[in-house]
Amino acid sequence: MVKIxxxxxGGDNGATPTIAxxxxxxxDHDDVEIIAVGEEKVLEPLKGKVKIIPSKTIAPMECGAxxxxxxxxxxxxxxxNxxxxxNADAVLSAGSTAAFLSLCTLIIKKIEGVDRPALITQFPTLIKGKYVVILDxxxxxxxxxxxxxxxxxxxEAYYQAFYDKEHPNVYLLNNGTEEGKGNPLTKETYALLKGxxxxxxxxxxxxxxxxxxxxxxxxxFTGNIFLKGSEGMAKMMGTLMKQAFLSSGRAKLGYVFAKKGLAGMLETMNYKKVGGALLIGVNKxxxxxxxxxxxxxxYGSLNVAYTSAKKQTVNKIKETLKL
Amino acid sequence: MVKIxxxxxGGDNGATPTIAxxxxxxxDHDDVEIIAVGEEKVLEPLKGKVKIIPSKTIAPMECGAxxxxxxxxxxxxxxxNxxxxxNADAVLSAGSTAAFLSLCTLIIKKIEGVDRPALITQFPTLIKGKYVVILDxxxxxxxxxxxxxxxxxxxEAYYQAFYDKEHPNVYLLNNGTEEGKGNPLTKETYALLKGxxxxxxxxxxxxxxxxxxxxxxxxxFTGNIFLKGSEGMAKMMGTLMKQAFLSSGRAKLGYVFAKKGLAGMLETMNYKKVGGALLIGVNKxxxxxxxxxxxxxxYGSLNVAYTSAKKQTVNKIKETLKL
Structure with a gap:
């Protein structure tokens, strides 16, 4: 049983999408137990199906630590809390990132050997169905x-556990691939990782x-720029594509014909399936x-929580850091 | 007369594309003088049209400073040199970036008041025909x-001169927009720019x-990750789009209909028109x-050199730094 x-x-759209x-x-799953935290009245539709823990306030999106x-x-x-x-396996929130990260770090606490938890997210790649994980x-x-x-x-440990790949290819993001390239931070880290x-x-x-x-x-810092820059570019291209298909009756007709082919692309780029980011390096x-x-x-986020729990990613990270 | x-x-494709x-x-221009540097025999087609300065070797792409x-x-x-x-206005090379940057810095020399030259490049935006410049x-x-x-x-000075806009919107790239956000570098820079x-x-x-x-x-470092991450995402989406349109006869037909509409998008995203990057902060x-x-x-790069010379971007930067 997985307990989430x-x-x-916490999210911008309130409880309607989270309840659904x-x-x-x-x-879809018979081995999941959900504990829902929120206003009792709002969570009425879930009564009898999940354990409800009542809460009174909602931390605003700009809420700090x-x-x-x-x-x-x-x-x-x-x-x-x-x-x-x-004693649940996982926790999930669509609220303020700063609030969630600080609460997780302070209450759930860091895994021994971890100095700083990181946000990890999956990105689609050119290889169909294949993801790359990027952190922090x-x-x-x-x-x-x-x-x-x-x-x-x-x-590495997360990838090994989540994707069942014993030898994932681990890279360090840099401004060039030669060993002499980089800023002081990447050069020093390279020396630690080498071998x-x-x-x-x-x-x-x-x-x-x-x-x-x-x-x-x-x-x-770099990861944030990388993630958001790529998202910004993807969004721009998506918007331009939409504009292109709406630009004339002929183009609209083209879309009708190409729709099925384009569905594969949209499926690959569908960030909704990816389901946000994990705070990794804490005990849950x-x-x-x-x-x-x-x-x-x-739903995608619930799936990430569920799969991570099933694959025991936290235990795998603990083992790796003990070595 | 603009002298380039x-x-x-220097480029991967040798002299064929550069000669053309x-x-x-x-x-296309009657106010341009070109000085072509290369192997005399190879540059035969340009004889009589441009001044030719013979050179013997080609610095390899991996050539360092x-x-x-x-x-x-x-x-x-x-x-x-x-x-x-x-006494030319501009110089242009498709060769090793490290070689070109170091030679420009050492031979052409930095503008007074500039500690480090920067690479600046234009990016398309969601507004048709509007570019944003990013540096370094x-x-x-x-x-x-x-x-x-x-x-x-x-x-700012470059944008003012090149795009004839007296009050460009200048931003500092950061991991958040609130004043407290950032790493030590962006916070310190923000304090300098504020006001x-x-x-x-x-x-x-x-x-x-x-x-x-x-x-x-x-x-x-951050700019390099930002530029290349966005390029990588644009390339991935372009490839996925191509695959989508080739995925079936129906999708191919769709492309035929949508082609004209998509042309506007491709025009916006056409990095070839942008013509590479400028090393900015040197005296040419x-x-x-x-x-x-x-x-x-x-040709796009020649155009950037030509337009920058016509708009006197170097003088504008000199004036700004004197203030």
């Missing part, structure tokens, strides 16, 4: 070489989506869903 | 806050292509064309 605590209230996603997820710790009645505080008190994409604003080294090791079995060296940002890399490690599975998650996206 | 020195030999591009550029300085017979060395001896995209691997401050000022007339604050990578920003300043216009530039792309 869900902050039902939880109901569907329970229908301090405020999050203070408001112990918020859905996100109660959800993270219940992960420990209910923004839990930190600055990292030491030791922390960046740990990100590579944690990412490790699965470490394949530096990778440039443009090759990260080709499908060769399984794990790409970077500091949180902690999934940060997109703030504007709809039902499909939130 | 061209390294005809130069010939076409001369046909030291090697570039030593081989004084290379086309790139002779081209950069001729920019001074022939990789001349440095590490920068101080003072250098990053200068990038913002140089980029400047055209400085609009932090921008996240995902909003850089929306069209609101005119100039985005970042350190060379220095354009680094793509290493694999074909005729169209090299």
């Amino acid at each position: 605590v869900v902050d039902m209230m 996603a939880v109901q569907k997820f329970l229908n 301090l405020q999050a710790m203070r408001d112990k009645d918020s859905s996100v505080y109660k959800a993270v 219940a992960t420990i008190t209910e 994409v923004g839990a930190s604003s600055e990292n030491s070489a030791k922390e960046l080294y740990q990100f590579a090791k944690i990412g 490790q079995e699965n470490f394949k060296g530096y990778i440039e940002a443009r090759y990260a989506f080709q499908g060769e890399a399984d794990v790409v490690a970077c500091d949180g 599975i902690a999934v940060k869903a997109h703030g504007n998650a709809d039902e499909e996206s939130f | 020195v061209v390294d005809m030999m 591009a130069v010939q076409k550029f001369l046909n 030291l090697q570039a300085m030593r081989d004084k017979d290379s086309s790139v060395y002779k081209a950069v 001729a920019t001074i001896t022939e 995209v990789g001349a440095s691997s590490e920068n101080s806050a003072k250098e990053l401050y200068q990038f913002a000022k140089i980029g 400047q007339e055209n400085f609009k604050g932090y921008i996240e990578a995902r909003y850089a292509f929306q069209g609101e920003a005119d100039v985005v300043a970042c350190d060379g 216009i220095a354009v680094k064309a793509h290493g694999n530039a074909d005729e169209e792309s090299f």
Whole structure:
């Protein structure tokens, strides 16, 4: 049985998509127990199906770490706390990233040997069905070489467990692939990683989506720019494509014919299936869903939490860091 | 008259595309003088049309700064040198970036008040025909806050001159837009830029292509990841789109109908028209064309050199830094 605590209230779209996603997820899986945290009245539709932990307030999206710790009645505080008190496997929230990260770090606590937890996310690649995981994409604003080294090791362990691949290709994101290239941080980290079995060296940002890399490690600032820059470009191209297909009757007709072919592309690029990011390096599975998650996206996040629990990613990371 | 020195030999594709591009550029403009540097025999087709400076060797793509300085017979060395001896306005090369950057810095020399030259490049945005310039995209691997401050000022001056916009919107690339966000470098730079007339604050990578920003300043390492990550994503989406249209007879037919509509999108995303990057902050216009530039792309680079010279971007930067 996989036990997942869900902050039902934190996202931009309130509880409507989270309730729908939880109901569907329970229908699709018979080995899941959900603990739903939120306003009792709002969660009425889930009564009898899940355990409900009532909460009174909702931490706002711009909520910082301090405020999050203070408001112990918020859905996100109660959800993270219940992960420990209910001995759950995973916790999930679509609320403020800063609030969720700090609560997870302070309440669930870091795995021994981890200096800083990281946000890890999956990206589609040119190889159909193949994902690359990138970390840290923004839990930190600055990292030491030791922390960046740990990100590579944690990412490797996560990939091994989640994707059942014993020897994932682990890379360090850099501004060039030759050994002399890089900034002081990447050079120092390279020296620490060099000689490790699965470490394949530096990778440039443009090759990260080709499908060769399984794990790409970077500091949180760089990873944030990388993630958001790529998302921005993907969004721009998506918008331009849409405009193109709407530009004339002829183009619209073209879309009708090409639709089925394009569906594969859209499926690959569907970030909703990916389901947000994981805070990795803490003692439970902690999934940060997109703030504007709809039902499909939130379902994807539930799936990440569920699969990570089944694959025992936290235990795998603990074992790796003990070595 | 605009005088441009061209390294005809440095690119991956040799002199065939550069000769074709130069010939076409001369046909299209009657106020341009080209000085072509390369093997005399190879440049035979240009005889009588341009001044030819013979060179013997070609600096390899992996050529570093030291090697570039030593081989004084290379086309790139002779081209950069001729920019001074022939008192030209601009120099253009598709060869090794490291070689070109170091030669330009050492021979053409930095503008007074510039600590580090930067690579600046244009990106398309969601607004048709509107570009955003981003710097530094990789001349440095590490920068101080003072250098990053200068990038913002140089980029602003360049934009003012090149796009004739007196008040461009200048942003600092960051992992968040609130004033407290950032790494130590962006925070320190923010403090230096704060209060400047055209400085609009932090921008996240995902909003850089929306069209609101005119100039985005970042350190060379971050800019390189941002540029290449976005390029990688654009390339992946382009490939997936192509695969989609080739996936069936129906999809192919769809493409035929949508082709005209899609042409606008392809035009927006056509990096060839953009023509590579400029090394900015030196006393001449220095354009680094793509290493694999074909005729169209090299023509685009010639155009960047020509327009920058006409718009007197170097003088504008000098004036700005004097203030």
